[in-house]
Amino acid sequence: SVSLYKIAEKKADGSWQLMPEYQNLGIDVYELRQADIERIESVAKTQIPSQTMISNQNGITTFSNLEDAIYLVSKMGEPNLSQDFRASMTAFLVQIPKTESDGSTTNHRQINASPKCQIYTATATAITVNAEWIDHNNQLGKRPTNIRVILRKGNxxxxxxxxxxxNNWSYTWLNLQASDQYNIQIVDEIASYTTSISDPDKTNEVWIFTITNTIKQSSIIVKTNDTFKMNEWLTILLVSVGIILVCFKNIFSVNNK
Structure with missing residues (x-):
């Protein structure tokens, strides 16, 4: 299935304005690059699409009754072409009404678009697992000496x-039986860390799983020594100010005698 997300609407003066959910991305609606579209898509996936349609047997998806706007066209999931192949579609933008190459806007509201698609094998024959640590280079000394991981094919x-x-927190299994069911599990919970495992890029025959371990904020203990030093410094400063005031008072008294 394919979804449409409204990402910009036309203002009264005819200019385009990003929808509120995309205005904090720091992008220019008139100079959108592929990297910007990817950022838009990451936000759009958290929103409710304007429309979602299923392609027909010829791979054609039709959307109708659309208002003038700029839409993101994005796939929902990855279609299976066969047991061994998948298809991926790159998200793209469509503007209604259409803008010509010279910048002029036409009344064309029937848009035909051909997305960029990639056909790839859905199976892996090698699995790499990497562990990354977000803990300020282990300043707190909480990082374990090692972690154990299990590779499974299904169950x-x-x-x-x-x-x-x-081994630089990395290992690769080679010469595996081709499968699309491989997954990585961590044997033991890693104390003081929040752990997540990323999904691999399945367009390659070598799948790479990344285990990201982030130190928990509750594990960070704030030292109070600096606070005491600051209090002592403030006390000395106040005493010094008091002495200066006394001196000025004495001088003032002498001059008025």
Whole structure:
């Protein structure tokens, strides 16, 4: 299925304005690049689409009764072409009404678009797992010496490996049976860290799973030594100011005698 997301609307003066949910992305609606479209798509996926339609048997999707706006066209999931192949579609923008190459706006509201699609094998024959640490280079000393990870194909156990600094927190399983069911699991919970495992790029035969370990804020203990030093410094400053005031008072008294 394919979804449309309204990302900009036309103002009374005819100019385009981004919808509120996209205004904090720091992008110019008149100079959108592919990187900007990817950022827009990441936000759009959290919104309710204007319309969602399913392609017919010829791969054609039709949207109708659309108001004048700029829309993001994005796929919902990745269609299966066969047991061994998948298709991915790159998100793109459509403007209604159409703008000609010279910048003029036409009354054309019937837009035909051909998205960029990629056909790829949906199976992997090698799996790489990397562990990354977001903990200020282990300043708190909470990072474990190693972590154990398990590779599974569906629910079937394939193998277990230890990741540590000696292997640069990385390991690759090679010459695996082609499958689209591989997944990575962590054996033990990592204390003091929040852990997430990214989905791999399945357009490659080598899938890369990244385990990101972020130190919990509750594990960061704020030292109070500096606070005491600051209090002592303020006390000295106040005492010094008091002495200066006394001196000025004495001088003033002498001059008036």
């Amino acid at each position: 079937d156990y394939i193998g277990e490996q230890i990741l540590n600094s000696l």
